[in-house]
Amino acid sequence: MKKKIAHIQLLPIMSGVQRISLSIFKALNPDEYECHLICAEDPFNRTDSLIERARELGITVHVIKGLKREIGLADISVFLKIFRLCKKEKFDIVHTHTSKMGVLGRIAAKTAGCKKVIHTIHGVAFHPYEKRYLQVLYYLMDMIAALFADKLVSVNNGYRKAYWYAAKKLITIYNGIPFENNLFIERKLLSPLKIIFVGRLDKQKDPMTLLKALNLVKVKGYKFEAKLVGDGELTDIAQQYIDFKGMSEDVKLLGWRDDVPELLSQSNLFILSSLYEALPLSFCEAGYSGIACIGTDIIGVREVVVNSVTGFLFPPKNYLALAELIIRFINEPKLLGFMGANAHKFITEHFNEERMIREYLELYISD
DSSP: OOEEEEEEOSOOSOSHHHHHHHHHHHHSOTTTEEEEEEEEOOTTOOTTSHHHHHHHTTOEEEEETTOOSSOSTHHHHHHHHHHHHHHHHTOSEEEEESHHHHHHHHHHHHHTTOSEEEEEESOOSOOTTSOHHHHHHHHHHHHHHHTTOSEEEESSSTTTTTTGGGTTTEEEOOOOBOGGGOOOOOOOOOSSEEEEEESOSSTTTOHHHHHHHHHHHHHTTOOEEEEEEBOSTTHHHHHHHHHHTTOTTTEEEEESOSOHHHHHHTOSEEEEOOSOOSOOHHHHHHHHTTOEEEEESSTTTTTTSOBTTTEEEEOTTOHHHHHHHHHHHHHOTHHHHHHHHHHHHHHHHHOBHHHHHHHHHHHHHOO
16 A cells, blocks of 8 residues: 655745755655645746646645745644644655744644654744744744654754754754756856855845945955846845946846756856855755855855855855955955865765655655
């Protein structure tokens, strides 16, 4: 008899978290597993949503109406819907993703009698940029939800300290990328410096720190070309800043693109100025393609960018430090090739999607 497995996601967008579920689904033997996806509805009915991608793979999709990113009273109804679904389907394995679904999904699945409940920690809601009372609340909620999981998977080793109370349940499985879809390029020294950012334009990714640094680099008389790939709540503010500082010829906001590998091949410095991360796949993709990287010195990023080896790290929000690092690459262009080659080697050795999938499949069949 086939094992019934369900992945519980929050939003049906195609970001790193959702891509990991799809990668695992693709690797599961259809003769051994009956796959299900539980997630929120897509208000835009996008053809490239997680829902449509899952259906193309023959996965049964359960859309939970009323499920939203924000926390509210509607979550009581959402919890009951997930509980009833788990009770009806009698899943052998339930694998939850994201902080909110990690709480609702774990408790609903275990109380409904599901045999094995696994949660992957792709990020924490109790990060230092949240209000203090909410940090405490979210931390306590995570502690309670841990009681309803058989295994916790952290995508980095930095979270281990926070999850001391569940040390026996906790393992680390690094995220990975499919190497066959990325080509390593030994880049010639491009002039002017070609910079790329890939991520949401929101508070977490903090693109304004990058823009302030780029403005400082420009004011000091250095040349560069920067492309920001992504969209979000700060798009308009970012564009207004670019226009106000006269950087429209130097910095371009491209929105979301489906040709990121090609854009990476045209760049030789990747920068992400996030305030908090778990383990950003964008660094893996940039590093594998042979690009030197600059990232913030935070949990998650420290494990994918090796300071002074594959790139440089700088303190969050410190645009002065970031500007100095950009200028250093301009003044010492040989660092770009040296660190880009190191990044490719490091990513190849540690962030292979095949390894990630194998470790998850082993977790599914373990006692």
